[in-house]
Amino acid sequence: MESRHITLVDRLIGGLDHALRTIAGPAPICGPASPGGRIPERELTDAERRLAGRLMRVNHAGEIAAQALYQGQAVGAHAPEVREKMEQAAREENDHLRWTDERVRELGTHTSYLAPLWYGGSFTIGVLAGVAGDRWSLGFVAETEHQVVAHIDAHLERLPHTDDRSRAILERMRADESRHATVAIEAGAAELPSLVRSLMTATSRLMTRTAFWI
Numbered sequence: 011m012e013s014r015h016i017t018l019v020d021r022l023i024g025g026l027d028h029a030l031r032t033i034a035g036p037a038p039i040c041g042p043a044s045p046g047g048r049i050p051e052r053e054l055t056d057a058e059r060r061l062a063g064r065l066m067r068v069n070h071a072g073e074i075a076a077q078a079l080y081q082g083q084a085v086g087a088h089a090p091e092v093r094e095k096m097e098q099a100a101r102e103e104n105d106h107l108r109w110t111d112e113r114v115r116e117l118g119t120h121t122s123y124l125a126p127l128w129y130g131g132s133f134t135i136g137v138l139a140g141v142a143g144d145r146w147s148l149g150f151v152a153e154t155e156h157q158v159v160a161h162i163d164a165h166l167e168r169l170p171h172t173d174d175r176s177r178a179i180l181e182r183m184r185a186d187e188s189r190h191a192t193v194a195i196e197a198g199a200a201e202l203p204s205l206v207r208s209l210m211t212a213t214s215r216l217m218t219r220t221a222f223w224i
Contacts, residue, residue, distance in 0.1 A: 041101075041102070041104065041105035041108075042105065044108070044109040044112055044113070044175075044179060045109070045178040045179050045181070045182040046109070046113065046174070046175030046176065046177075046178040046179045047112075047175075049174045049175050049178055050174075051116075051175060052172040052173070052174060053172065054170060054172055054173060058170035058172065058173065059117055059118060060119070061168070061169075061170060062117050062169060062170055062173045062176050063114060063117035063118060063119035064119070064222050064223070065165050065168060065169060065176070065222075066110055066113045066114045066117060066119075066176055066179075067114050067119060067120070067121055067122055067221055067222070068122075068165070068218050068221045068222050069106075069110045069162075069165065069179075069180065069183070070107065070110035070111055070114055070121050070122065071121070071122040071124070071125065071128050071217060071218075071221035072158065072161070072217070072218070072221075073103055073106045073107040073110055074107065074122070074125050074128045074129050074132075075128045075129070075131075075132040075217065076100075076103045076106070076107075076132070076154075076158075077100055077103055077104065077107060077129070077132075078128070078129040078130070078131075078132035078133040078136060079132045079133070079135060079136040079139075079150075079154065080096045080097070080099045080100035080103060080136065080151075081096075081097075081100055081133060081136065082132065082133040082134065082135065082136020082137040082138075082139070082140065083096045083136040083137070083139055083140040083147050083150070083151070084096035084097045084100070084136075084140070085136070085137050085140060088140075088143065088144050089144050095148075095193065095194075095197060096140075096147075096151075099151070099190055099193075102186060102190070106183050106186065109179045109182075109183075110179065113175060113176055113179055116175070117176075122220075122221040122224060123224050124220065124221065124224055128217060128221070135150075136150075143200075144198075145198055145199065145200040146200050146202070148194045148195075148197050148198060148199035148200070149194070149199040149200040149201060149202045150202065151190065151191070151194040151199065152191045152194040152195050152199040153202050153206075153207055153210060154210065155187045155188065155190045155191035155194070156191055157210060157211060157214055158187045159184055159187050159188050159191070161214065161218065162180050162183060162184045162187070163184070165180060166180055166181070166184075
C-alpha cells in the first residue's frame with residue numbers, strides 16, 4: 011500500500027489539534043515527575059504565595075508559547091531532521107508545561123487567561139521562522155532559549171527563598187533550556203540580526219508582564 015505524503019495543510023491541521031490540547035486540556039504525562047514533587051512544602055506568607063504563583067504563571071505562559079513556537083517551526087521546517095529536532099524539543103517542553111501547571115495550582119492561583127493569544131502568536135512566529143529557512147529557524151531557537159535562561163535567572167532571584175518546590179522546577183527548566191540552545195547551535199543555527207533579537211526581547215517582556223497579572 012502506497013504511503014500518503016504529508017502536506018503543509020496536514021501539518022497545520024496537526025498543529026491546530028496540538029494547540030487545542032495544549033490550551034484546553036491537561037498536559038499529557040509522558041516524562042518525569044515534577045522536580046519539586048518530592049520536596050516538602052515550606053510555609054509561605056500570603057504575599058510570598060501570591061508572588062510565587064504569579065511568577066510560575068508567567069513561566070507556564072512561557073511554556074505555552076514554547077510549545078506553539080516549536081510546533082510552528084516544525085510545520086515550516088524544510089529538512090526532516092530539523093522538523094524532528096523541533097518536535098523533540100516540543101515534547102521535552104511539554105514536561106515543563108505540566109510541572110508549571112501543577113505548581114501554579116498548588117500555589118492557589120490560575121494559569122494565564124490569555125493562553126490562546128500566547129499560543130496563536132508564537133505559532134505564527136514559529137511557522138514564519140521555519141519558512142525562512144532551517145538555519146534561521148535554529149537561530150531563532152538558540153536566541154529564544156538564551157533569553158529564556160536569562161528570564162529564569164531573574165525569576166530565581168525574585169522567588170521567595172522558602173519556595174523550594176518552585177525553585178527546583180525552575181532550576182531543572184534552566185538546564186533543559188540551555189541544552190536546547192546548545193543543540194540548535196551545534197545543528198547549524200544562524201546568528202540573528204540585532205534588530206530581530208531586540209524585537210524578540212520586547213515581545214517577551216510584553217508577554218511576561220501581562221501574564222504576571224492576567
